[in-house]
Amino acid sequence: MREVSLGSLALWALVMAYFAVFLAYPLSYVFYRALFIRGAPSLEYFAIMVGDPVLRQSIYNSFYIATASTVVTILVGYALAYVMVRYEFRLRGVYESLLLIPFIVPPFVGAIGMLKLFARYGSINLLLMRLGLISAPIDWFANRMVGIILLEILHLYPIAYLNIAASLSNIDPTLEESAETLGVTGLRKFLTVTLPLSLPGAAAAAAIVFIWSFTDLGTPLMFSFYKVVPVQIFSMSMELHENPMGYALTVFVLVLISLVFIGIKRYTAARSYEMLGRGHIARKRPRLTGPVEAAVSTLIAVWIAVAALPHVSIALLSVSGRWFMSVLPQEFTLKYYQSIFTNTLTATSIRNSIFYSVSATALAALIGLATAYVASRGKLPQPLRDLADTVSMWPLAIPGIALAFGYLSSFADVPLLSAYRDPTLLLIIAYTTRRLPYMVRSIYAGIQQVHRSLEEAALSLGSKPLKVVRDITLPLIAANIFAGAILVFAESMIEVSTSLMLALREQYYPITKTIYEVSTELVNGPELASALGMVLMLVVATSMVLASKAIGAKMGELFRA
Amino acid sequence: MVSVRLVNVKKRFGKYEALRGISIDIRDGELFFLLGPSGCGKTTTLRIIAGLYAPDEGEVYFGDKLVNDVPPYRRNIGMVFQNYALWPHMKVYDNVAYGLKARGLPRDEIDRKVKWALDLVGLRGMEEKYPNQLSGGQQQRVALARALVVEPEVLLLDEPLSNLDAKLRARMRSELRLLQKELGITTVYVTHDQAEALSMADRIAVMNIGVVEQVGSPREVYRSPKTRFVADFIGEINFLEAHVSCSGGVCEADTPLGRMRLPGGSREGRVTVAFRPESVRIVEGRGLRVKAVLYYGFYEDVYLDAGGVEVKARLPAGERWFGEGDEVGVRVEPEQIVVF
Ligand SMILES: Nc1ncnc2c1ncn2[C@@H]1O[C@H](COP(=O)(O)OP(=O)(O)OP(=O)(O)O)[C@@H](O)[C@H]1O
Numbered sequence: 001m002r003e004v005s006l007g008s009l010a011l012w013a014l015v016m017a018y019f020a021v022f023l024a025y026p027l028s029y030v031f032y033r034a035l036f037i038r039g040a041p042s043l044e045y046f047a048i049m050v051g052d053p054v055l056r057q058s059i060y061n062s063f064y065i066a067t068a069s070t071v072v073t074i075l076v077g078y079a080l081a082y083v084m085v086r087y088e089f090r091l092r093g094v095y096e097s098l099l100l101i102p103f104i105v106p107p108f109v110g111a112i113g114m115l116k117l118f119a120r121y122g123s124i125n126l127l128l129m130r131l132g133l134i135s136a137p138i139d140w141f142a143n144r145m146v147g148i149i150l151l152e153i154l155h156l157y158p159i160a161y162l163n164i165a166a167s168l169s170n171i172d173p174t175l176e177e178s179a180e181t182l183g184v185t186g187l188r189k190f191l192t193v194t195l196p197l198s199l200p201g202a203a204a205a206a207a208i209v210f211i212w213s214f215t216d217l218g219t220p221l222m223f224s225f226y227k228v229v230p231v232q233i234f235s236m237s238m239e240l241h242e243n244p245m246g247y248a249l250t251v252f253v254l255v256l257i258s259l260v261f262i263g264i265k266r267y268t269a270a271r272s273y274e275m276l277g278r279g280h281i282a283r284k285r286p287r288l289t290g291p292v293e294a295a296v297s298t299l300i301a302v303w304i305a306v307a308a309l310p311h312v313s314i315a316l317l318s319v320s321g322r323w324f325m326s327v328l329p330q331e332f333t334l335k336y337y338q339s340i341f342t343n344t345l346t347a348t349s350i351r352n353s354i355f356y357s358v359s360a361t362a363l364a365a366l367i368g369l370a371t372a373y374v375a376s377r378g379k380l381p382q383p384l385r386d387l388a389d390t391v392s393m394w395p396l397a398i399p400g401i402a403l404a405f406g407y408l409s410s411f412a413d414v415p416l417l418s419a420y421r422d423p424t425l426l427l428i429i430a431y432t433t434r435r436l437p438y439m440v441r442s443i444y445a446g447i448q449q450v451h452r453s454l455e456e457a458a459l460s461l462g463s464k465p466l467k468v469v470r471d472i473t474l475p476l477i478a479a480n481i482f483a484g485a486i487l488v489f490a491e492s493m494i495e496v497s498t499s500l501m502l503a504l505r506e507q508y509y510p511i512t513k514t515i516y517e518v519s520t521e522l523v524n525g526p527e528l529a530s531a532l533g534m535v536l537m538l539v540v541a542t543s544m545v546l547a548s549k550a551i552g553a554k555m556g557e558l559f560r561a
Numbered sequence: 562m563v564s565v566r567l568v569n570v571k572k573r574f575g576k577y578e579a580l581r582g583i584s585i586d587i588r589d590g591e592l593f594f595l596l597g598p599s600g601c602g603k604t605t606t607l608r609i610i611a612g613l614y615a616p617d618e619g620e621v622y623f624g625d626k627l628v629n630d631v632p633p634y635r636r637n638i639g640m641v642f643q644n645y646a647l648w649p650h651m652k653v654y655d656n657v658a659y660g661l662k663a664r665g666l667p668r669d670e671i672d673r674k675v676k677w678a679l680d681l682v683g684l685r686g687m688e689e690k691y692p693n694q695l696s697g698g699q700q701q702r703v704a705l706a707r708a709l710v711v712e713p714e715v716l717l718l719d720e721p722l723s724n725l726d727a728k729l730r731a732r733m734r735s736e737l738r739l740l741q742k743e744l745g746i747t748t749v750y751v752t753h754d755q756a757e758a759l760s761m762a763d764r765i766a767v768m769n770i771g772v773v774e775q776v777g778s779p780r781e782v783y784r785s786p787k788t789r790f791v792a793d794f795i796g797e798i799n800f801l802e803a804h805v806s807c808s809g810g811v812c813e814a815d816t817p818l819g820r821m822r823l824p825g826g827s828r829e830g831r832v833t834v835a836f837r838p839e840s841v842r843i844v845e846g847r848g849l850r851v852k853a854v855l856y857y858g859f860y861e862d863v864y865l866d867a868g869g870v871e872v873k874a875r876l877p878a879g880e881r882w883f884g885e886g887d888e889v890g891v892r893v894e895p896e897q898i899v900v901f
């Protein structure tokens with residue numbers, strides 16, 4: 001019996017090799033190309049970047065979009081979290097799940113429908129004119145950034161809501177009660193006790209929202225708004241050989257993100273308070289009554305309706321036979337759902353997406369299992385196990401555009417991995433890498449719940465370690481693997497940035513890239529794209545239900561020993 | 562069966578030295594107890610015998626065979642974990658059959674042995690249940706059946722009764738001992754419950770933070786504790802600071818209770834004398850005040866005050882002739898006194 005086993009060490013090396021090749025190497029390559037010119041260190045590209053008016057404008061626009069999205073998202077998320085956590089009112093339970101729905105569909109699909117709704121003679125203007133509220137149509141998205149920001153907010157507010165709700169419910173009620181005993185109540189209590197204590201959660205959410213909206217490629221593309229950083233990186237990725245600025249811009253994004261994360265970490269570390277005696281006193285949720293209850297309940301319902309607009313609009317678009325100069329479609333048809341399975345481009349992309357996603361799911365399950373196992377059970381020194389765990393979380397912080405840019409450039413001349421020849425393997429690996437953290441977390445949580453003595457009992461009865469894993473560990477974490485797999489599959493199906501950047505030829509397009517390409521076709525483009533979008537939504541919705549069933553019901557039953 | 566021998570076994574966790582040189586000799590077929598307070602290293606010792614931990618130093622022998630490098634799955638042991646470690650995804654039958662399957666036995670033999678083991682622990686008819694459908698006592702029996710069915714050479718039990726209620730625990734003590742004697746398997750039993758150890762063991766190793774303080778029969782460790790720790794940990798005992806002087810082979814101690822005769826050959830000078838409450842006889846006399854009397858049904862505990870020092874005496878109920886507040890004297894026979 002050794003404390004360090006060769007098997008564990010080999011598994012660890014395998015896991016680390018994966019991250020070295022498919023995470024560290026591509027990103028290092030990008031840094032190298034951005035910071036070295038003909039082998040000598042140089043900041044020239046960054047000088048050019050600052051000097052170039054288009055790039056400068058793009059950076060400005062991206063900051064503008066990200067900042068505005070973040071501010072509004074956090075305000076909305078805070079308000080929602082506060083009433084949802086602190087008060088009881090009609091339909092609160094229903095809202096709890098409805099509020100989360102928008103997060104599961106990428107905003108760029110919704111953009112198609114929103115462009116239709118908010119068009120010059122789109123439903124919104126027509127409705128307002130018919131109601132006599134306006135006399136001439138409003139050009140809602142005259143500034144296209146407004147449309148992009150709107151979509152980012154409607155997509156991202158659930159993140160803010162969830163994070164802030166968590167930190168609000170973590171506040172020990174006695175902290176507020178002691179303020180009350182000192183005569184501090186109402187707004188003053190909120191500003192001096194509640195708000196400061198919930199700020200770390202809000203700050204963490206702000207960081208995620210900022211980075212997400214800063215690096216979102218799909219939505220600005222749909223709005224044909226090209227002067228933003230992600231779209232610039234996207235177009236530079238198609239002229240890698242003539243234009244090295246893509247490397248510099250990607251490095252700029254990665255550095256920016258690191259700064260945001262470091263800043264947030266500093267901020268929350270300085271302000272993370274140990275909550276004393278948590279859970280001793282359950283907070284009572286006062287019930288709202290009368291007009292206040294009606295107002296709160298209605299406002300949330302209206303917000304949910306607005307957040308559903310992108311989804312409702314593409315649902316309508318996908319079945320509209322004729323929809324011209326009217327609030328709602330005049331004729332309904334299912335022909336687009338038929339076409340997507342007969343049209344070569346769309347049908348191929350559906351097949352491609354399923355193939356890529358299933359393969360990515362299988363690969364992620366293997367690597368995720370290996371990573372979670374060495375991290376939690378490996379017979380290795382603690383620092384090595386922690387390293388595997390930490391590294392496997394890195395993809396969460398790396399935006400798709402940066403990873404895709406790194407893959408595209410660093411593997412350009414590598415057989416099998418060159419996106420210019422055949423992106424199949426590269427797409428599968430990109431999907432796997434991006435969603436691996438979900439898989440690792442899910443399996444890791446499962447293994448943590450399997451008490452070690454369950455495995456040791458099998459060892460003591462004469463089973464060899466590998467057989468113990470097969471007989472005891474695997475069956476007990478099957479639900480976790482399943483849940484992780486479902487998440488990876490769904491997220492791969494709706495993966496936007498790496499799909500757009502790595503699939504260069506039609507025969508390799510996954511659904512998301514096809515949606516983008518088709519939506520710009522004049523004849524029935526938006527309708528076809530919407531039908532494809534609906535398919536994606538269906539896949540995601542089903543997956544989420546399955547995943548929560550797997551973790552919820554099955555695990556509860558399994559671990560009640 | 563087989564004997565088990567640990568020679569100067571040491572184990573550290575990081576900087577903390579959990580075992581500081583453990584040497585014990587467990588005889589073939591013996592019911593051997595590891596007894597000690599929480600955190601003293603009982604589980605660690607047991608896991609080293611099982612092969613679940615490797616010792617940093619020292620040797621572990623099964624019979625004459627050095628097993629330091631033999632993995633747990635080749636040691637032919639049966640182990641009952643403190644939390645039972647029943648596999649929640651397997652029925653009772655499959656839990657018990659697991660070790661037999663791992664040994665590649667034919668199906669009908671597995672069937673026969675599983676039935677035998679379930680009979681042994683009184684659980685026939687429960688084959689198709691899942692562990693979470695069983696009571697704590699039944700789970701404990703399944704764990705025992707699973708360990709016994711492979712006919713291990715060494716049976717290792719880690720506080721197997723600690724999760725049961727008091728009544729069931731008392732009944733299981735005699736059942737377990739009977740079973741162990743019937744099967745004759747060398748058994749190492751870990752507990753921090755001294756009553757369990759005294760009542761069940763052939764021999765006990767009393768442990769204290771990483772070392773074995775004394776190995777002996779229950780009677781030996783109770784009547785002749787070798788160290789103050791053992792005396793204190795097992796049963797109840799009075800300690801008195803004393804000064805000893807001997808002349809002509811007769812030793813006497815000056816104590817707060819007055820002069821006390823000691824066994825011959827006692828150490829002279831400043832010592833601690835110790836004696837059990839039940840060794841104290843209360844006699845007519847002066848010098849001690851009866852502070853309190855606590856009634857326990859078949860016995861009574863009497864707390865005596867000897868000028869600021871408390872002494873406890875235990876009498877069979879009904880033998881008391883004095884009351885609280887009375888002044889009395891005490892006698893302790895020399896052979897009942899231990900000197901440290
Ligand atoms: N895996 C481990 N890592 C670090 N320290 C450990 C580990 N296992 C045990 N220890 C430490 O070693 C000491 C002995 O632990 P052990 O579990 O053997 O105690 P025990 O006598 O069985 O106690 P208990 O009666 O509470 O079960 C304790 O201080 C414990 O904290």
Ligand SMILES: [Mg+2]
Nearest residue numbers: 603604605719
């Ligand atoms: Mg223990």
